Amino acid sequence: RPYDLQDRLVHYATRVIALSEALPETAAGKHVCSQVLRSGTSPGPNHSEAQSAESHADFVHKLKISLKKLRETETWLKIIAKAQMIESAALLEPLLKETDELIAILFTSIETAKKNKQK
Numbered sequence: 001r002p003y004d005l006q007d008r009l010v011h012y013a014t015r016v017i018a019l020s021e022a023l024p025e026t027a028a029g030k031h032v033c034s035q036v037l038r039s040g041t042s043p044g045p046n047h048s049e050a051q052s053a054e055s056h057a058d059f060v061h062k063l064k065i066s067l068k069k070l071r072e073t074e075t076w077l078k079i080i081a082k083a084q085m086i087e088s089a090a091l092l093e094p095l096l097k098e099t100d101e102l103i104a105i106l107f108t109s110i111e112t113a114k115k116n117k118q119k
Contacts, residue, residue, distance in 0.1 A: 009044035015095055016040030022086045029085060036076040042069040060113050067106040074099045
């Protein structure tokens with residue numbers, strides 16, 4: 001089956017959801033849960049919107065939103081780790097790695113799209 005970034009972003013969102021379920025039911029846990037859910041489930045739908053962009057500029061803009069949300073999620077994941085909000089590093093470590101990989105993919109996609117526009 002060919003590589004599908006959209007599928008990968010959907011899987012990423014489900015992993016963020018699973019992580020959010022492991023956060024504590026404290027005031028801080030609820031706040032962080034809300035934030036990481038919002039940012040971590042956003043890249044997939046924004047990438048999907050980019051596929052139906054009305055222009056090249058709109059395509060790049062929507063990819064940038066996905067990238068922005070991934071970077072925000074990465075920060076929330078680091079906060080969760082530093083605050084030791086979950087006991088299982090097995091949930092967090094692979095998710096941080098996947099976040100880094102997705103950031104690199106989207107950054108490269110944006111740069112490629114910009115170069116293709118110049119041609």
